[in-house]
Amino acid sequence: MREILSGNEAIARGAFEAGCLVACAYPGTPSTEILENTISYKEIDSSWAPNEKVALEVAIGASFGGGRALCTMKHVGVNVAADPLFTLAYTGVRGGLVLVVADDPEMHSSQNEQDSRNYARFAKVPMLEPADSQECKDFTRLAFELSEQYDTPVMLRSCTRISHGKSIVELGERVTGLPEPRLEKNPAKLVMLPGNARVRHPLVEKSLLELSEAGSAMPLNRLELRDPSIGIITSGVCYQYVREVLPEASTLKLGMVHPLPQSLIRDFASRVDKLYVVEELDPFIEQQVRAMGIVATGKEIISLCGEMTPGRLRNAFGLPQPVATSPGKLPGRPPNMCPGCPHRGVFFALNQLKAYVTGDIGCYTLGFMPPLSAMDTCVCMGASIGMATGVTKVVSDEEKKKVVAVIGDSTFLHTGINGLMDMVYNNSPATVVILDNSITAMTGRQDNPATGFTLMDDPAHAVNIPLLCKALGVKNIRIINPLDLEETKRVIAEEMERSETSVVITNKPCVLIKREDVFLKGPVYAVDTEACTGCRACLKIGCPAIEWRPAADGSKKGKAWIDPLLCTGCDVCRQLCKFDAIGSEK
Amino acid sequence: MSRQITNILLVGVGGQGILLASEVLSEAAMLAGFDVKKSEIHGMSQRGGSVVSHVRYGTEVFSPIVPEGEGDILFGFELMETCRSLPLIKPGGIVVANDLQISPPSVLMGQEAYPADLVMRIQDHFPDFILVDGQKIAQGAGNVRAANTVLLGAVSRRLAIAEDFWMKALEKMVPPKALEVNKAAFKIGREL
Numbered sequence: 001m002r003e004i005l006s007g008n009e010a011i012a013r014g015a016f017e018a019g020c021l022v023a024c025a026y027p028g029t030p031s032t033e034i035l036e037n038t039i040s041y042k043e044i045d046s047s048w049a050p051n052e053k054v055a056l057e058v059a060i061g062a063s064f065g066g067g068r069a070l071c072t073m074k075h076v077g078v079n080v081a082a083d084p085l086f087t088l089a090y091t092g093v094r095g096g097l098v099l100v101v102a103d104d105p106e107m108h109s110s111q112n113e114q115d116s117r118n119y120a121r122f123a124k125v126p127m128l129e130p131a132d133s134q135e136c137k138d139f140t141r142l143a144f145e146l147s148e149q150y151d152t153p154v155m156l157r158s159c160t161r162i163s164h165g166k167s168i169v170e171l172g173e174r175v176t177g178l179p180e181p182r183l184e185k186n187p188a189k190l191v192m193l194p195g196n197a198r199v200r201h202p203l204v205e206k207s208l209l210e211l212s213e214a215g216s217a218m219p220l221n222r223l224e225l226r227d228p229s230i231g232i233i234t235s236g237v238c239y240q241y242v243r244e245v246l247p248e249a250s251t252l253k254l255g256m257v258h259p260l261p262q263s264l265i266r267d268f269a270s271r272v273d274k275l276y277v278v279e280e281l282d283p284f285i286e287q288q289v290r291a292m293g294i295v296a297t298g299k300e301i302i303s304l305c306g307e308m309t310p311g312r313l314r315n316a317f318g319l320p321q322p323v324a325t326s327p328g329k330l331p332g333r334p335p336n337m338c339p340g341c342p343h344r345g346v347f348f349a350l351n352q353l354k355a356y357v358t359g360d361i362g363c364y365t366l367g368f369m370p371p372l373s374a375m376d377t378c379v380c381m382g383a384s385i386g387m388a389t390g391v392t393k394v395v396s397d398e399e400k401k402k403v404v405a406v407i408g409d410s411t412f413l414h415t416g417i418n419g420l421m422d423m424v425y426n427n428s429p430a431t432v433v434i435l436d437n438s439i440t441a442m443t444g445r446q447d448n449p450a451t452g453f454t455l456m457d458d459p460a461h462a463v464n465i466p467l468l469c470k471a472l473g474v475k476n477i478r479i480i481n482p483l484d485l486e487e488t489k490r491v492i493a494e495e496m497e498r499s500e501t502s503v504v505i506t507n508k509p510c511v512l513i514k515r516e517d518v519f520l521k522g523p524v525y526a527v528d529t530e531a532c533t534g535c536r537a538c539l540k541i542g543c544p545a546i547e548w549r550p551a552a553d554g555s556k557k558g559k560a561w562i563d564p565l566l567c568t569g570c571d572v573c574r575q576l577c578k579f580d581a582i583g584s585e586k
Numbered sequence: 587m588s589r590q591i592t593n594i595l596l597v598g599v600g601g602q603g604i605l606l607a608s609e610v611l612s613e614a615a616m617l618a619g620f621d622v623k624k625s626e627i628h629g630m631s632q633r634g635g636s637v638v639s640h641v642r643y644g645t646e647v648f649s650p651i652v653p654e655g656e657g658d659i660l661f662g663f664e665l666m667e668t669c670r671s672l673p674l675i676k677p678g679g680i681v682v683a684n685d686l687q688i689s690p691p692s693v694l695m696g697q698e699a700y701p702a703d704l705v706m707r708i709q710d711h712f713p714d715f716i717l718v719d720g721q722k723i724a725q726g727a728g729n730v731r732a733a734n735t736v737l738l739g740a741v742s743r744r745l746a747i748a749e750d751f752w753m754k755a756l757e758k759m760v761p762p763k764a765l766e767v768n769k770a771a772f773k774i775g776r777e778l
Contacts, residue, residue: 004612004622108627132623132650165650166624168616237650244649310653322655324673325711330666331698333599333690335635363633371695539695544634547689548696558696 005169007162010133011072011100012037014140018096019175020044021067024058026051026414027443028074029109030163031102035072036446039456043174044070048446048455051381051414052077056084056099063097063153064190066181068144072100075116076380080415082119087192088153089124090200095181096147098140099125102158105280105307109160111361111380113305115281120155120258124204126211127155127258128220129236133167139255141172142220150207157257159280161237161307212259216267220255223268231272233265233285233296238278238308245313260288269294276301278316280308337366339545340521340568342482342508343435346406347372348541348572349489350433353496355404358391360384360416362408363442363510364435371542375406382407382415388430389423401496403430410440410448413463417472423501424473431495432503435482436465437510438518445512453515469503476502483508485575511568522569523584525562531581532559538573538582546573591644592745593652597671598663599688600637606759607661607734608639611741613755615643618747625650636667638674661741663734664688665704672711681712682741684720684733716740718778724771729764732771739775749776 005013011034015023023038023046025031038046049055052073059071073081078101085099101119104110120127128143130136136158143154188196215221227248234242235254242251252268254260269275269289277286277298286298301316302308314321337344347367350357351374359365359375360383368375377387388405395403407416412434420432440446447453452462466477476498480491488506495502513519538546538560545566550558562573562582574582596608605626612624626639640652657675662668662683675681693700701707708715718740720733727736735756742752752772760768 002616004609004616004624160627161625161650164626166612166622167647167650168622240648240650244653309651310649311655314653322653323677324655325675325677327669327672328701328707330670330701331690331692333634333636333667333670335600335633336691338633366633369691536696542691542695544691544694547694550696550699 001171002168003171004166005133005137006033006164006166007130007133007136007158008033008164009037010136010169011140011156011158012041013169013171014137015070015098016041016044017137017172017174018141018144019068019178020070020144021095021181022059022062023047023070023072024049024055025072026055026077027440027446028077028102029443030104030160031072031074031077031100031158032443032446033163034100035455038070046455048448050449052081053084056081056088059097059099060084060088063093063095065094066179066184067095068178069095069097070100071097072102074110075101075103075114076110076112077101078116078119080381082123085119085125085153086123089204090192090197091190092151092200093147093153094184096144097153098143098147098156099153100156100158102160102163104160106160111378113281115284116155116157117257117284118282120157124208125153125155125258126150126208126256127157128255129157129257130162130255131236131239131253132162133165133169135255136162137169139220146211150211152204152207157236159237159307208259212262215256215259215261216264218256218261221261221264222253222255223264224251224253225271226250228271229273230276231268231274232276232278233268233289234278235285238280241308241310241313242278244310245319246317254285257285260285262292265289265292265294278302278308278313334369335366336369336542336544337363338511339543339566340511340570342437342506342510343367344372344541344543345482345485345488345572346433346435346492346506347374348485349492350374350404350406352489353493354402355496356391356399356402358384358387358403358405360405360407360411362411364406364408367406369542371540381411382419385416385419385423385432388432389419389426389428392428392430400429404492404496405430405432407432407434408441409434409436409438409450409465412465413449417468420469420474420503421472428501429499430501431492431498432501433492434465434503434505436505436507439510439513441510441512445510445514465505474501474503476500478502478504479507480504481508482506483570483572485572522571524564524567524569525571525574525582525584526564527560527562528581528583529559531579533579533581534559535578536560537576537578541572541576543573591642591647592659593657594641594659594661594741595652595657595671595674596639596641596661596663597667598637599667600634602637602663603734604637604639604663607738608641610738610752610755610759611641612643613758614747614751615641617751617754620644621647623647623650636670638671659741659744661737663737666690666701669704669707672708675712677711679712680714680744681708682716682718682737683708684737685717686721716778718775723774727771727774728767732764732767735768735771736775739772740778742772743776
């Protein structure tokens with residue numbers, strides 16, 4: 001059977017066909033949909049973990065118990081999961097373990113564009129790289145087999161264009177006859193104390209060497225001889241761009257990017273006149289090819305930054321570009337918080353309070369955008385709280401009061417808890433605002449340990465965030481309705497004044513939550529055009545439902561208008577209107 | 587090069603249903619026996635930002651994104667986003683757009699105006715530009731939400747995919763309760 005699948009759907013399918021029993025992840029663009037698709041296979045126990053480190057550890061446990069396990073994350077997630085990963089390379093596996101990492105060259109939805117292939121080499125773990133959805137499925141299956149055959153975790157590297165690209169896939173059946181999982185003790189292999197680890201490390205090096213040699217004969221590394229004057233070593237989505245732009249060139253398409261199949265590379269290099277390496281981001285393949293003493297051209301003509309496109313590849317090879325039509329000057333269209341988003345009022349208050357806001361990763365990072373303009377730092381998941389502690393260590397007592405960390409519920413549970421523990425332990429006077437919208441919103445509404453549901457939609461214990469903060473030692477915990485602007489501003493101001501750690505928790509859900517009883521839309525609001533003076537106060541919250549309508553006579557006077565199709569009735573704009581010009585239509 | 591590829595771009599604003607329209611198009615192309623690839627960006631851009639979905643079909647498709655300046659058809663769900671994507675279309679390409687304006691934040695806040703000359707700007711480069719009042723036609727077909735399907739119908743007439751495959755793709759991709767309205771909207775669009 002043939003279906004059009006995204007790379008992520010195909011990876012999920014590949015895991016199913018491979019007999020995978022456990023899939024675990026923390027959501028992260030562009031990897032999220034893999035686990036959202038493994039749930040359609042009842043044979044796979046799929047779950048969200050609070051962070052990538054825990055997700056990988058769950059997968060490791062499943063593997064040690066004898067089952068095949070999948071763990072998925074975005075590129076920066078590997079930074080969080082790196083600790084178990086590096087030692088997992090030494091223990092090896094029992095059931096096959098595949099770690100999918102989805103990179104985001106061009107940073108479509110990320111804070112950096114680190115190249116995960118370096119992790120494969122650094123952690124001494126084999127890495128496969130598919131070039132379309134069919135390969136996503138086939139390579140995932142193969143990765144499980146290689147994992148058991150070579151006693152190692154195997155990484156599968158995707159990227160935005162592969163994970164979110166769709167192409168036709170021929171489906172297969174799920175394998176049968178895999179050994180039943182059961183407990184089996186093997187401390188020499190699984191307890192990595194120095195004595196055992198010293199025995200394991202040489203085995204890791206040996207199996208990488210074997211895999212490098214075997215790789216030269218594996219069909220996933222494919223030599224395609226066409227015009228011998230140009231030879232291109234490439235992998236993943238870059239292969240597609242090479243075939244698109246340089247259809248006559250000979251190619252060595254690497255399906256395994258670590259370890260490299262050295263004899264195949266030498267063979268290919270000897271058959272072509274001029275050798276190029278076409279890869280996004282780092283010169284990962286190029287440097288290793290050069291270290292083999294082979295002359296190759298790569299990063300002299302291809303950027304270290306951003307993703308590859310057919311046009312960029314044409315430029316690199318000096319090929320003519322088609323004529324581009326100019327659209328003329330257009331207003332930009334940056335992303336924005338949704339109408340009725342409960343984050344809006346908090347950032348409006350922080351802006352008014354002139355707070356120094358250490359930010360975090362989520363929809364609320366959009367609080368950086370004008371007109372809210374109330375975020376001053378954003379580094380990585382969970383960093384807001386630690387950064388706030390650090391800032392208060394160096395600035396004056398007066399400035400300390402301005403420091404507010406802002407973090408979402410999912411991000412707080414991911415890696416914010418330790419930061420708060422430290423903030424209390426080391427007595428920072430900063431204020432933490434936990435924007436609890438009861439969902440992991442930015443990646444597309446995933447559940448988390450505080451929402452009361454699992455990925456499989458089963459009811460679950462919901463972490464009580466105020467009690468958790470209390471247990472960490474926070475004495476001042478305030479819960480606010482972020483749609484009440486006066487209360488929001490007043491409470492945050494009071495807690496900023498305090499000279500010890502305090503936490504303010506918002507209690508309104510994301511407007512996108514689909515469960516019927518969670519987000520309740522209020523009556524739609526409208527502007528009374530008689531009462532509206534055109535003061536523009538309601539525009540200061542940047543709600544997409546409120547539009548400035550210039551006067552018909554072209555004068556500077558105008559009035560606000562509320563789009564009834566977008567308004568959720570959150571009431572925030574009404575509170576800003578001094579002329580009672582905004583009210584519900586009911 | 588004998589690879590016959592049709593390059594289509596579907597553009598608009600996050601939340602407009604562009605992904606569903608491009609799914610239907612891809613499915614219809616596969617049913618018609620073509621190789622198909624489709625690509626778009628999820629995540630940040632879906633919070634009301636610009637969305638560009640690439641669909642390519644033909645004998646054998648390599649790149650998942652339409653090479654810059656090689657688009658055959660630009661299928662716009664919103665006027666300004668249609669204009670923004672003109673550089674992706676080849677000279678002489680087909681532009682079909684919904685006559686709909688969605689104000690970006692700077693316009694909502696009254697800092698700048700929504701450009702008034704977009705239709706002219708597009709017509710300057712693409713004289714055969716087709717502007718469709720999708721909302722109005724969809725209303726006539728029974729549901730304003732089927733506006734995308736009206737446009738899809740309008741685009742479908744310019745593609746080498748038989749009507750039967752479009753109907754099968756709609757049956758697979760559209761929820762049953764909305765199917766009849768969407769089929770009707772598609773047929774009206776196909777006559778435009």
